[in-house]
Amino acid sequence: MIQVRNVKKLFDGMEAVKSLSLTVDKGSIYGLLGSNGAGKTTLLKMIGGIYKQDSGDVFVNGEVIFENTDLKSKTIVLTDSLYFFPQSTVRQMANFYQSVYPQWNEERFQELASVFPIQVNKKIHRMSKGMQRQVAFWLSLSTMPELLILDEPFDGLDAVMRQKVKNLLVQDVAERELTILISSHNLREVEDLCDHIGILHYGEIMIQKDLDDLKSDVHKIQVAFKGEVPTTFLQGIEVLYKEERGSVRMYIVRGKEDEISSQVHNNKPVLFDILPLTLEEIFIYEMRDVGYAIENVIV
Numbered sequence: 001m002i003q004v005r006n007v008k009k010l011f012d013g014m015e016a017v018k019s020l021s022l023t024v025d026k027g028s029i030y031g032l033l034g035s036n037g038a039g040k041t042t043l044l045k046m047i048g049g050i051y052k053q054d055s056g057d058v059f060v061n062g063e064v065i066f067e068n069t070d071l072k073s074k075t076i077v078l079t080d081s082l083y084f085f086p087q088s089t090v091r092q093m094a095n096f097y098q099s100v101y102p103q104w105n106e107e108r109f110q111e112l113a114s115v116f117p118i119q120v121n122k123k124i125h126r127m128s129k130g131m132q133r134q135v136a137f138w139l140s141l142s143t144m145p146e147l148l149i150l151d152e153p154f155d156g157l158d159a160v161m162r163q164k165v166k167n168l169l170v171q172d173v174a175e176r177e178l179t180i181l182i183s184s185h186n187l188r189e190v191e192d193l194c195d196h197i198g199i200l201h202y203g204e205i206m207i208q209k210d211l212d213d214l215k216s217d218v219h220k221i222q223v224a225f226k227g228e229v230p231t232t233f234l235q236g237i238e239v240l241y242k243e244e245r246g247s248v249r250m251y252i253v254r255g256k257e258d259e260i261s262s263q264v265h266n267n268k269p270v271l272f273d274i275l276p277l278t279l280e281e282i283f284i285y286e287m288r289d290v291g292y293a294i295e296n297v298i299v
């Protein structure tokens, strides 16, 4: 479990992360979204024990991770700048990882050779960017980490490889309760993977959501009445957004679908539809609620 409490990080007096708190449960996949410079990498590096925060606490499994060799041997931080020894082959890097990570699993490494179409004796610096990223995943997953921190992990991977890697991640979460933190600019890219999403903006978490709750809780309704619109037809229901298109009104509402439906039906509409929202739509409306346009924060 990850607990971040009131964490702050400054660079030359500028607050890259401002008094931020979040919790990630074991076996969960947390997606951290935000635009360039939002503070994602800084936060991930503090959680991975690479940066030390200026104030606040970062705990992984109840322990401080910074300079904690034991915790770090079970943690992998995969950033956008991959590091491999000059001239090394995949096998040579695997030998190095094996010597550093006590939970290295050679059998897993061999198995993953069928997922990544790369020769183990090929020099990594001669590979394409996407192939190098595949090697990074191959090595990382073979260390059998308990915490995997991924900063923009899919950059450079083609669509097929993205899906293969996502499947591997989900498999590890399901089989051995791997915890994953993943940053991205793109909600669509991670929405099928994550169970929690947090949106970071100027060093602060603006919204954090459990996706299962979210998807079951927010709906789009379209409704029309003959004559006057009953003033009370949405009484007690939280309205996130409303729009009028002639006599048809569109509302984004939060609440239980059956309760909303029965309340609207009681007011005898001539037209009534209740539809689920995509995750992107949910965030668009929720962000408007806190006074931001989502386009300025994520893609």
Ligand SMILES: Nc1ncnc2c1ncn2[C@@H]1O[C@H](COP(=O)(O)OP(=O)(O)OP(=O)(O)O)[C@@H](O)[C@H]1O
Pocket: 011, 012, 016, 034, 035, 036, 037, 038, 039, 040, 041, 042, 043
């Ligand atoms: N080592 C550093 N020295 C000085 N400033 C830094 C350093 N690392 C990050 N910053 C600053 O901290 C802020 C947050 O940067 P960070 O890399 O965490 O953002 P990000 O959300 O990961 O952005 P991107 O999506 O562009 O990768 C930025 O203003 C950046 O310039």
